[in-house]
Amino acid sequence: MNEGLQDRLEKFGLSLYMIRITLAASLSWVAVHSLYGDHYLYFAPLAAILITQGTVKASLEKGFYRLLGIVLGGTVSLIVGRFLDIGILSILLILLLGIGIATACRINIQAVSQVGVTSVLALTFYHDHYIVWRVAETLIGVLIALLINMIIVPPKGFVKVKSLALEGSLLLADSLSGMATGGRDAAKAQKALTRSGELLAKSVRLRQEMQFTLSHYPCRSGLRGLTQATAHLQKVHFYVKEIADELSLLPAHYAAADWMVEVAGATADCIALYGTKTLSDAEVQRSLQESLRHARDLQLAWFSELQGICPLTAIRDLGAVFSHLNRVLEVIEQADYAAVSAAPLPARAEAARSIHLVNNGLSHKL
The missing domain is CATH 1.20.58 (Methane Monooxygenase Hydroxylase; Chain G, domain 1)
Structure with a gap:
């Protein structure tokens, strides 16, 4: 893409950031569909959209914190879900444990919020393979988003x-x-x-x-x-x-x-x-x-x-x-x-x- 074409595209809202997000989300969906079929196809595109930033370093940091929050929140949900049915008590306990542990460990606020989101979703869709799929597909989305950030750059x-x-x-x-x-x-x-x-x-x-x-x-x-x-x-x-x-x-x-x-x-x-x-x-x-x-x-x-x-x-x-x-x-x-x-x-x-x-x-x- 040359500089003149980029300027013309931005006049119609086709900015470099938007192009990166679109390509990363689309390629993430294709990759996950090829590997896993129809299981939770939205996690990889969602991860690609959320972690795509202006710099590769910022995207890498956001992707790392997202994966860390998913692993921690998913682990707490699996443990609590073994003993309690879905309800106000189980959700309250999961959020207290997950967010409390993340806060006590001084984990970045982006990972802390992801702990809460993953905890509730994991309990709602509770079964043994949910966390594995969630982590794997999120990782795919993060990697593809990073690759797009490295390739799609401003001309000159x-x-x-x-x-x-x-x-x-x-x-x-x-x-x-x-x-x-x-x-x-x-x-x-x-x-x-x-x-x-x-x-x-x-x-x-x-x-x-x-x-x-x-x-x-x-x-x-x-x-x-x-x-x-x-x-x-x-x-x-x-x-x-x-x-x-x-x-x-x-x-x-x-x-x-x-x-x-x-x-x-x-x-x-x-x-x-x-x-x-x-x-x-x-x-x-x-x-x-x-x-x-x-x-x-x-x-x-x-x-x-x-x-x-x-x-x-x-x-x-x-x-x-x-x-x-x-x-x-x-x-x-x-x-x-x-x-x-x-x-x-x-x-x-x-x-x-x-x-x-x-x-x-x-x-x-x-």
Whole structure:
């Protein structure tokens, strides 16, 4: 399925999630009918529908808890059913025992609820083969649902995840550079910051959906690097939000001063340069380490100068802004170092010649 076809299908409600559930339930019914005939055919499709999630890991966890609840609830029902007829007393005893044991063992709440459902059904359809059929057919439904989750994946998933993270990093840089200008640009910067966070979060969600799928294998090294890059960018996003809050509390002649625009712009350039270098195939003309050093020098120079001309109360508030700006640079520097460390040995040796970790940053000044 190509990306354009998927978009057209989703307009008519044929989402990827719906396709997964439909295929998993249908194939589960066919598999059980071929193996067992007409005995309780609905358990396998039901299990496939209930455990199909957005990720393989989530489906596996839900399937495990469902099977655990069925085994525990079915065992309690068989034991109680040997001694008591179906009635209010037997149902009450089964639920107390089954759910009580599951709760005492700190079993996940999904398994606890399944214990109650299976206990009542097992007592209602009570005979020796019910639990065996129930477990076997549920297992078939779980396995088929997991297989469908591994095969049916978004088209060009890795490219899409990477492009979302890249767009989020560039918007993050735009938002930081626009915060210090004030007025309408500041409002646009706030919108860009919000949108950046949404794109980074969506990139993380889609990347998680690719884990343990067949399409994950050929790009697993790229996904590891993307995981690190997105995590660092989300940290940067947090600090940029803090900067926005601090700037909103400053007087306009500080928040929108030319030196603030210059410092914020230099820091934003580092964010954009890191995103372009890490998340795109474009050739980067500037050195990220040089840009980091330039931004840090600007921050230190301006903060030193402001200490001689601003009152202590202004220095206190400006210090919070400069501190967060420096933390943005530190996160980017750590992210770049991690990317170089994870690179193949020849590329790592070549890149190591240009990496100089700065020991005297702005944090020592504040």
